[in-house]
Amino acid sequence: MKTNYTYIESNDSGFRLNLKELWDYRDLVLLLTKKTFTLSYKQTVLGPAWIIISPLLSSLMYIVIFGVIAGMSTNGIPQVLFYLSSTTFWTLFAASLTSNAYTFLNNAHIFGKVYFPRIAVPVSNVLVNLIKFAIQMIIVMGLLIFYTVKGDVHPVWQLWPLLPLVLIHISVMGMSFGVIVSSLTTKYRDLSILVSFFIQLWMFGTPVVYPLTQLAEGSTIREIMMYNPMTAPTELFRYILTGQGTVLPGYCAASVALTVACALIGIIVFNRVEKTFMDTV
């Protein structure tokens, strides 16, 4: 008799992350990624060019509103570079969250008919966002090199190997939040209305369109903002890129710890929901 079999037990819930199974389905992850990518730009005039155009447009908007009208400081970093790099970085996080916030609801028709490791969907969503990020970084790098040569910014090259870790960290954090939200939206759909509003609020609570130094040292608002798990990574990213930014090792560690905790909770919640959500949805 063959010994390799799938065992389905009624009372098995809790922590179970079957990475081997996910690896077996790696082709599905890639195909889903490709599908999401192709479908976002089918029947559009500019196609994938939107990946670059949309952050440029929002950066332009921030330059006008925060740079010109409000006259906020960017700590000497050229405004274009400051806003573009910040939005690109923030978008990676926000998109990882929002694209996964509806995993169960949007895929109910597939999940209800066939089994595959459900985690493939969030993972492919993150891959899509990472690819978009990489494309946007080409422009950011162009600007960065231009201003470095000009002498306006001084990238901290020795810390660049850290960059991938920072990116993985915020993608996983976004994905974990998204997965938790999506697990909850199977029961409480009104939660999904809150998500987009909450993300916007979160962005303004993170030093994305202004540097952290804009807030006075020791002020209450700054104290509160330090607890925002996105604050430290955003400042670190800015510091590595431009040499301007507040490095907060303690808060970075706290942020990573939070991500790990969220990822664990996310996996547990996701496992529970993926087994029975077809009965509730």
Place this chain on the structure above:
Amino acid sequence: MKQNEMAVIMNGVGKKYRYGQIGAGTLQGDLKEWYQRKKNARNQERADTEDAPYQIGETFYALKDIDLTIKQGETLGIIGKNGAGKSTLLKLLSRITAPSEGNIKIYGRVASMLEVGTGFDGELTGRENIYLNGAILGMKRAEITKKIEDIITFSEVGDFIDTPVKRYSSGMYVKLGFAVAAHLDSEIMIMDEVLAVGDMAFQHKCLDRMKAAAKQEGKTVLYVSHNMHTIRRLCDRCIVLDKGKLLFDGDVDTATAIYLGAEDIQQIRYEFDADYRPYDKNIRLNKRFNMDVLEVLNTSVPEYEEGEVPCLRLTCTSEQYFPKVGFRFELWYQDGTKTGTMLSGNTAEIKEGKNVLELRPDLTHLTPGQYRADLVAYLYDSDGNEDILDGVYPGFAFTIRNSLNERHYLDWHHQYWGHIRLHDMQVARLPYLEREIDGQ
């Protein structure tokens, strides 16, 4: 020995659901429901005395105590009435939802075809969708590439393969979906009546493909259907589910007979309550006329010889006078195929109030086996239009005995010959022609 390898072992598997809407969808709704449940618990005693069918929040079993062992290479048919738990069983086996009790061991990969073309995206081309669908069903990219020509050929979509599937006809869509699923390399295939789609030739092709998968490639096939013919064609073992329980497990013929309710064929008195009128809403526009009771007279068991004429007494109630009401029996053979229809040769006059009628169906031409007859009362006009007054499903069930007399030495093969034995033809030797031929 390979033949004895197990494919699926289910141990005391049960699946519990809750009556009523599960989760109200909003937090407010859930709190309300929770309060309702609390209240119900308090009022349990009162509820028990009342004739309430169920309480919101109460649980029931869609499946209970299922022990099932399926060997490799077996083709198992799963039949049962609606709500018997067939779909739940397939959902558990294809891991879409988890059991509430017991455990399941599955040896090998499972390809579930609870729907064809799962995950097809209208914007993608046929070829792209084959890859996506195949990957969703658990195939590797390389495997798909190896098989893609076979899949395209099987699907019969031909040159349309590089066209977005949103431009496909529904038939092409289904064919492509089945083609992908049929070429999976999984050990266990689960199908939920997906064959009920596509044209006839394609359905045959699908069945043959499944048969080949089971017989030549040694795959295990689990097949749910309401169509006893396909079950018979495909399966070599069959289980019957009823109200979540395993009613029968064994050969296909017995299973189909049980499913079609052959065990209640002894009935000689029918009281037509709502259970006999499952399609009432669709066919009956008025409630002016009602068939109440049918009694089978002059016998204790409704078993007849071919050609006998049973005597039936029908009691009905009418709210108005009808000068001419026709009756007909629509006959079904035990395997679920329609045998034929018997019209009343004359009509009955129905007065307001209670009416007692005698029906004398002539059972000539019927071959041995069990039959059920749906009884329909109707009005009709000279243009051939009918107006159904009432219909009961079934109105009468009976057995034609297999009595051996000189015409019936032959066993009747229902699956090839149908269920009606038409008038005999005469055959004779022509000796004078033999002499003529010999003379040449």
